[in-house]
Amino acid sequence: MSVDTALRPHAEDAFAHELKALAAADDRPRPARWNLSPWAVATYLLGGELPDGTVVTPKYVGPRRIVEVVVSTLATDRALLLLGVPGTAKTWVSEHLAAAVSGDSTLLVQGTAGTPEEAVRYGWNYARLLTGGPSREALVPSPVMRAMAEGRIARVEELTRIPADVQDGLITILSEKTLPIPELGTETQAVRGFNVIATANDRDRGVNELSSALRRRFNTVVLPLPATVEEEVDIVSRRVRQLGRSLELPAAPEGADEIRRVVTVFRELRGGVTADGRTKVKSPSGTLSTAEAISVVTNGLALAAHFGDGVLRAGDIAAGILGAVVRDPAADRVVWQEYLETVVREREGWKDFYRACREVAP
C-alpha cells in the first residue's frame, strides 16, 4: 500500500526522505547490516539539521541521554527493553528505531495473553505439512525468525502480557542467537544485525513478570514522563485538539488555563512534590499519566460543550480529576483531601477549582 492511501504509513515510509538524507550525510562506521551509524540513528530520533540543509524532525522529545543509551544498547547487540507507564512513547520509539536501523519496522509480535509460541518461533502450514511432511516449505516463520534470517530488528510489543512459557522461548534466541528446528533437524542462525526491541508497561510488571534468565538478556531503559509542565501542557493540548476534532467538539481556546491546571495537579501528585518544590505531597495509587490528563480534559470539554456554555471551567474537570486520582477508595481519598486542603486551598487563583473539587468530593 502506498504512503498516500494508508491510514497510517510505517515510519520508514513516512520519513523516507529524512532516512535517505541521513544515510547520505552519514560517514561514521556502521555496525553490520545497519542502514545508519549509531550517531545518525540518534540524530534521526532527536532531530537536527544536516549539512545539506535537510531538517530532521524530532521523533522523541525527551532526554538525549535516553536515546543515546537505547542506540548504544542495540549497537552492542544486547536486546532492548523499553519500560514506561502508558503514553510514554514506547511503541513509537521502538518503531522508529527499527525503521532507522534496519529500514523495516514491520517485524512485529504483538504481545497478548493469548500470544502462542508460533508467534515467537515458527508455525506450520498444515496443508503442506500433511501432504509433504515437515519441510522448509511447510514452515511458517515468525517475525522474529525472519528478523534473524535477514539480520534485522524484531519488535515485541507488551512483552509482559505474553505467557511466561512463550516469553522464555526468547531466551535461546537471545543468548545462542539461534533457533533450532528439531522437526527438520536444522536451525536458523541469526545473521549479524539481528536484535530485539521489546516494550512493556511499568505498572504491568505483575502480569507475567519476566524470568530472571530472560531479563538478563535485556538492557532496560525506562522512558520517563514529560520533564516539564510546558512540555506536558503542549502534548496534552495538541492531543486534545486532535481528539476534539474527531469528536466534533467545539474548540475551546479559553480552556488553556484549565489544561495547565490539570497538568499541574497530575504532575504534583505524580511527583509527590508541589510545582514550587516547597511542599511534599503523597502520591495516589493511579498512574496519572499524560494519557489520563488528556482524557480528563477531553471529558471536561464534552461536559462544557453539551451541558455548559462551551467554555472549559474548573467545574467541568473536577469530577474527572477526582475519578483519575481516587482509584483506591480508602487510601487515595485521604491523599486527595490532604492535597486539596494543604495545597489547593492556599493557592492563589485556585479558589474556583477548590470549591468545585469540594463539591464533588466523596
Add this chain to the structure above:
Amino acid sequence: MTAAEGVALLGVRHHGPGSARAVRAALDRLEPRIVLVEGPPEADAVLGLAADPGMRPPVALLAHVVDEPSRAGFWPFAEFSPEWAAIRWAAGHGVAVRFIDLPAAHSLLLRDERDAPRGPQVRREGEGEGEEGDGAEEEAGAADARIDPLAVLARTAGHDDPERWWEDAVEHRGRDGEGEADPLAAFGALAEAMGVLRETYGDGGHRGDAVREAHMRLRIREARRAHERVAVVCGAWHVPALARTGGVTADRALLKGLPKAKVEVTWVPWTHRRLSRAGGYGAGIDSPGWYRHLFTSPDRPVARWMTKVAGLLREEDLPVSSAHVIEAVRLADTLAGLRGRPLPGLGETTDAVRAVMCDGSDVPLALIRDRLVVGDVLGEVPEGAPAVPLARDLAREQRRLRMKPEAPEREMDLDLRKDTDAARSRLLHRLRMLGIGWGRPGRSRTATTGTFRESWRLRWEPELAVAVAEAGVWGTTVESAAGARAEDAAVHARALAEVTGLAEQCLLAGLPDALPTVMRVLADRAALDPDVAHLAQALPALVRSLRYGDVRGTDAGALREVAEGLAERVCVGLPPACAGLDADGAAEMRGHVAQVQQALVLLGDDALRDRWAGVLRKLAVRDRGIPGLLRGSAARLLLDDARLEPGEVARLMGLALSHGTPPQEAAAWVEGFLAGGGMLLVHDERLLALVDGWLSAVPAAAFDDVLPLLRRTFGGFDAGARRTVGELVRRGPGGGGAGGAAGEGLPGFAPRLDEERAEAALSTVRLLLGPGGADGGGDA
C-alpha cells in the same frame, strides 16, 4: 610556562585525579629542589605531619583566628588532589615543601571585610577553575561579576558541559600521561589557554586575586634565589599571573597594610561526603569516590568500577552476575564512542549500570551514588596534630559561664529567666547535641518543674576530650558545630518523631540557624508519612517547643507553621485511620487523640480547633467501623469542650449502650467516655445524671447483660470515687441534699460550713482571686 629560568608552574584543578597523576609525573621529570604549593603558609609548621603514617586523606588544613574560631577556613585535600600528590612526592624524595598563598592571617580577615560570611569557608572547586572560591563570595551573589574560565574554554572547544570537557581534555588524558613523551606538555598547553583567557578577561572578577598572586610571586622569587629548580603547584587560573616577572616593588606595595590576625593551623579529618557538593561544607566536586577510584586503580578503571558496583549490588541482594558486568562495560564503551569521548566517564558508566544492572530503575543508583560515587571514606589525622578550635571554644565558654569541668558529679539548677543560666543551659544542650555528655538533664529538686527551670547533673570524664576532638569535624565553635550536627541528624533521621525531637532540642540549645533545615525535613516527613499515629505523636513535642520558644525568646514562627500543617494532616487522616481498629489499636489511638486534643488547646488556633471538633464529632456520631472506645472518648472530649449539647450526648450514649450494640462495644464506649477516673462523675452532676438516667432506663431484661460491663469500668475507679458516686446516686438527682436525710450534705463534706476553718482559708482564696472576686468565694 616557565616564568623565570628554573621555575616550573604546574597549573591544576584542585581535586582531579588526572591533574594529580600529571603533577606526579611532571615532578619525577623535573626533580625540583623545592616544591611550592598554593595554600596558607602558616601551615608550613604542620606540613611535616603530612608524611606521618597516621595521616590518611581526605584531610583538611584548618586555619582559624585564635580569638574568634568562627573565622576559619578549610583547605581540604583528597588522595587525588594534585597538591596532596605534590606534598607526598616531596616527602618521599626528601625535598622541601612550602605553602605560598597569602597567609591566612590576612585572608581570613579580608574575606570577612568583604562579605561578612557566617561560619568557616572551604576552598572549593567553584565555577572558576583554579579559583580559591571562598563560599562567601558565592553566597553574597558576587559571582555574577566573575567569569568561569573553565566554561569559557569548554564553550570555545564546542562543549556545553565544562565539567565534562575538563574531564575529557585533562583528567582522562592524564591516564595515558605516564606513557607520553613529555609530561609537561599538557601543563604548557593549559597555561597558554589560561594566558589567553586572562588577557581577555583580566582578573575575571575574582576579587582579591591580585593580592594573593602578588604574594605568591614574591615567595616564588625568594625560593628561586635559594634553590636551583623550583616547582609550583597552583590553580591553573593563576599560572599566567605567576609567570610574570618583575614588578617586585608593586607587589610589595600591594601587600602593605593588610589587616592581620593571630592564626592557628591544624589538620582535621575530612570525609568524602564533605568533599562532595551534597554536604554543606562541600569542596565542590561531584564524585570524590569516582575520582579516588580513577586515581588509585592501576588499570582498566571502568571494568574495575563495574566490578565494584556489582559487588555493592550483590551485598544488597540484587542478582548481578559477571555477565552483567561484561555487558555494562561494553555498553559504557559504546556510549562513550557515540558521545565522542575518549573514555567512559561517570555519566556513561552510570547510564550503563542503570540499563544493564538496575532494570532501568533509579533506586539502586541512589545507593551506588551514595556509597561509591561519593563514598564513605573518612580521613585520619595523627595524634600529634594540634588541638581543634572547638576544644578551645568550649574552654572559653566554660570560663565565661563559670562552669568548671570537674570529675565529681554535681547538680546544677538553672533559672532560665537569668541570662547566665540561660546561656549555661544552651551550652549544655549544644554539647548534648554533639554527643559530648558532660551534663545530663536531671530531675529538678524544686519539685515544681516550671518551664523556666532546668536541672542538670554535670560530670567531666576524661574520655569527653576525645568526644570533643571528634566533634571538631562539625565546626569550629560549639554553636556552629551543634547546628551542623543538628542539620545532619535531621536529614538522616529515620522516624518523624526523631525530627520533632530535634526541633525541640534546637530550640532548647538556641540553634535558630539549624531550625530551617530541621523544619523543612519535618514538613517533608510529615507530608509523606501515611501513619496518622506518627503525626499525632509528633505534634505534642512540636507544640511544647512552641511554648518553650516563648519562654526562651526564640522565634518560632516556622515551628508554628509546621505544627499547624501537621494538625491539618491529622484532621484529614484521623477518621479513616480509626476505622476497623482492634481493641489494642483503639486504645493506642485514644492516647493519640487525647494528645492531639491537648496540643491543639495549647496551640490556641481557633480555626484549627473548630476543624478538630468537626473531626471528633464525625468520630462520635458515626457508628459503623469506629471502635466504641474512640467514639465514647470523642464524645467526652466534645462535651468537655462544650461543643456537644448534653441532650445530644445523652442520645449518643443511649445509642451506644442500647440493646442492639454488642456488649463489648458498649463497654468500650463507657470506658472511653468515662476515661480518667470517676471523680468526674462526682464533680460534674450533669454527667452523673446522664449515666444515671441511662442506667435507670435500661430495661430489666437487658440489665443482666450490661452489669458486667459497668462493673469493669467502675472497677477501674479508685475506692473513694466509687463510694462517693454511689452515695451521690443514692441521694438521687438534683443534689443539694433536698431529699436526703438530715445532716447529710455532699459526701465527704460536713453538713454545715465550719466557719472557723473556712476563715483560715479565706484570706488565701482572696489573694488568689484578687480583690474583685474575693467576696463571692466564701460560699462556694
